[in-house]
Amino acid sequence: MCGIVGYIGEEQAYPILIKGLHRLEYRGYDSAGVSLINAKGELLVYKAKGKVSALEASVEGKDVSGTIGIAHTRWATHGEPNETNAHPHYSQSKNLTLVHNGIIENYKALRAELEKNNMTFCSETDTEVLVQLVEYMMNSHHCDLYTAVQLALKNVVGAYAIAILEKSHPDQLVCARKGSPLIIGVGKSATGRKEFFLGSDATPIIEHTKDVIYLNDEEIAIMDRTGRLEITNLANVKQTPQLVKLQMNLDELEKGGYAHFMLKEIWEQPNALRTCIRGRLNMADKDVLLSGIIDHKDKFINCKRIIICACGTSWHSALIGKYFIEEACQIPVEVEYASEFRYRNPVIHSDDVVIAVSQSGETADTLAAIQLAKEKGAFLYGICNVIGSSIARATHSGTYLHVGPEIGVASTKAFTGQVITLALLGLAIAKEKKTLSDDMFHMLVEELQMIPDKMQWTLEHNKGIDEYAKTFTYCKNFLYLGRGYNYPVAMEGALKLKEISYIHAEGYPAAEMKHGPIALVDEEMPVVVIAPKRGNYDKVVSNIQEIKSRKGKIISVVTEGDTVVKGMSDYYFTIPDTRDCYVPLLAVIPLQLLSYYVAIAKGCNVDQPRNLAKSVTVE
Numbered sequence: 018m019c020g021i022v023g024y025i026g027e028e029q030a031y032p033i034l035i036k037g038l039h040r041l042e043y044r045g046y047d048s049a050g051v052s053l054i055n056a057k058g059e060l061l062v063y064k065a066k067g068k069v070s071a072l073e074a075s076v077e078g079k080d081v082s083g084t085i086g087i088a089h090t091r092w093a094t095h096g097e098p099n100e101t102n103a104h105p106h107y108s109q110s111k112n113l114t115l116v117h118n119g120i121i122e123n124y125k126a127l128r129a130e131l132e133k134n135n136m137t138f139c140s141e142t143d144t145e146v147l148v149q150l151v152e153y154m155m156n157s158h159h160c161d162l163y164t165a166v167q168l169a170l171k172n173v174v175g176a177y178a179i180a181i182l183e184k185s186h187p188d189q190l191v192c193a194r195k196g197s198p199l200i201i202g203v204g205k206s207a208t209g210r211k212e213f214f215l216g217s218d219a220t221p222i223i224e225h226t227k228d229v230i231y232l233n234d235e236e237i238a239i240m241d242r243t244g245r246l247e248i249t250n251l252a253n254v255k256q257t258p259q260l261v262k263l264q265m266n267l268d269e270l271e272k273g274g275y276a277h278f279m280l281k282e283i284w285e286q287p288n289a290l291r292t293c294i295r296g297r298l299n300m301a302d303k304d305v306l307l308s309g310i311i312d313h314k315d316k317f318i319n320c321k322r323i324i325i326c327a328c329g330t331s332w333h334s335a336l337i338g339k340y341f342i343e344e345a346c347q348i349p350v351e352v353e354y355a356s357e358f359r360y361r362n363p364v365i366h367s368d369d370v371v372i373a374v375s376q377s378g379e380t381a382d383t384l385a386a387i388q389l390a391k392e393k394g395a396f397l398y399g400i401c402n403v404i405g406s407s408i409a410r411a412t413h414s415g416t417y418l419h420v421g422p423e424i425g426v427a428s429t430k431a432f433t434g435q436v437i438t439l440a441l442l443g444l445a446i447a448k449e450k451k452t453l454s455d456d457m458f459h460m461l462v463e464e465l466q467m468i469p470d471k472m473q474w475t476l477e478h479n480k481g482i483d484e485y486a487k488t489f490t491y492c493k494n495f496l497y498l499g500r501g502y503n504y505p506v507a508m509e510g511a512l513k514l515k516e517i518s519y520i521h522a523e524g525y526p527a528a529e530m531k532h533g534p535i536a537l538v539d540e541e542m543p544v545v546v547i548a549p550k551r552g553n554y555d556k557v558v559s560n561i562q563e564i565k566s567r568k569g570k571i572i573s574v575v576t577e578g579d580t581v582v583k584g585m586s587d588y589y590f591t592i593p594d595t596r597d598c599y600v601p602l603l604a605v606i607p608l609q610l611l612s613y614y615v616a617i618a619k620g621c622n623v624d625q626p627r628n629l630a631k632s633v634t635v636e
């Protein structure tokens with residue numbers, strides 16, 4: 018949700034900020050804006066509704082000079098997406114500008130207070146309240162910006178990452194965070210002087226420096242041109258900045274010849290998963306080594322229950338994880354929507370293990386869910402992709418996906434990365450608990466090792482879908498069906514289609530179809546059935562019959578060599594045979610391709626679907 022980028026140093030800030038905004042655009046693209054202080058000491062603001070390219074067009078011919086600046090790409094929460102509500106926001110005297118990511122929950126009360134003190138507002142946003150509050154504190158306490166930010170934030174309820182410029186102090190940049198991520202990059206300019214970068218994540222920073230500091234909650238930082246960086250918390254206690262090295266490469270943030278990030282990320286899956294399992298599968302001994310559980314074996318061996326909290330696509334992978342862990346480890350697993358879990362006073366025991374699954378590691382609801390579980394004494398385990406993310410830092414232990422940055426808003430490689438990581442976790446626990454026979458354990462390890470190659474095969478053998486997808490542009494509804502491990506895959510396939518092509522789709526357990534969705538089936542209705550020659554194959558075949566007799570169109574995912582389901586299908590995708598528990602890793606690939614090509618045929622913006630954002634840091 019929303020992207021922040023900032024710079025102070027010797028270079029021209031505008032090109033750095035615009036490039037950074039392009040990198041952050043996947044977080045929100047309702048409007049964009051930039052603020053700079055030029056050599057004359059003027060505090061400039063430019064804003065535009067829509068994408069960053071609209072902002073670039075709008076500043077043509079205008080003064081965008083200056084070596085200090087902040088910029089923002091917005092995912093609207095308070096106030097519709099228009100130029101007035103776009104960030105940065107000026108304070109009343111126009112001495113300050115501020116960009117913000119997050120939600121100020123008590124902004125109405127704060128605004129009313131400020132209005133009583135003769136402050137006037139231009140926008141409907143909670144962000145403008147923040148900048149006005151800071152200015153009010155500066156004036157009423159006769160203090161500097163840094164102190165005013167501390168005072169202001171003590172009155173704020175909600176989440177924020179903010180960056181502020183002050184016209185009368187053009188040599189300093191102030192920022193703060195609580196609940197929304199903010200990273201400071203520490204670089205060196207051509208003359209060897211220190212320069213600072215700001216980003217809501219590492220993507221706008223990586224091409225300038227790999228040395229970063231992750232700001233913690235309730236910390237405020239001030240950076241100036243002499244290279245000074247000072248961090249304190251809201252209680253004014255000085256903090257020692259922890260410099261860490263980013264583990265990310267610039268080419269991971271480029272499309273690399275693909276038309277869209279989503280397509281690149283779909284095709285990246287075999288290699289991404291090879292990286293994910295590297296060092297974690299020991300094929301000489303047919304063993305699993307997961308460093309995240311080594312020091313915490315007892316927690317997993319003795320726990321009575323595992324609860325997995327997640328949102329969106331991560332919730333689907335969590336469900337597959339549940340099936341795997343219950344089967345392999347004989348531990349009951351509950352999968353919770355983090356947003357529900359956090360608000361319903363759930364029963365959590367100190368011998369529960371609570372796992373958070375999150376690509377970004379920043380999803381506000383998932384973060385709040387584990388904070389609740391922590392208060393109740395549970396052991397917390399994080400499965401995240403983004404290194405150093407809030408969830409990764411808030412958990413006791415965990416495993417990174419290592420599938421590389423995911424930029425496409427619709428999650429693809431993170432989903433398969435999560436599924437395979439949960440399988441690794443299940444195997445590692447099963448080994449400790451001895452809940453699988455040696456033969457079964459070794460066989461599952463061997464088969465897991467082969468999954469990346471089988472994914473590659475799946476990608477290579479399902480290429481014709483781009484043409485066939487065109488026939489679905491007229492569709493209003495799709496139904497996705499699967500049983501067992503493939504029921505979550507059906508939901509994930511439906512979610513992918515909804516997200517990027519705006520066609521309504523539902524994922525259902527195949528047998529449940531009879532209890533409702535079958536009423537929707539007619540000759541207009543495509544039904545995607547995941548029907549591998551495994552598990553409940555015969556039952557799924559019967560479900561297909563039921564749809565066919567109602568003239569529904571069948572698109573199936575079948576095992577290589579299957580002729581029965583192929584013969585019943587209007588279109589089919591083929592996947593290689595694998596164990597039931599690993600079928601989702603292969604079956605989801607054609608569904609990702611299907612949604613991608615239907616969206617392309619409909620002319621939709623695949624990487625930036627309307628109203629969605631990659632990282633949901635607001636509840």
Ligand code: G6P
Nearest residue numbers: 328329330331375376377380428
């Ligand atoms: C958003 C994204 C989804 C993602 C969900 C959970 O809705 O668009 O792709 O699955 O958030 O995000 P997380 O980062 O916690 O996995």
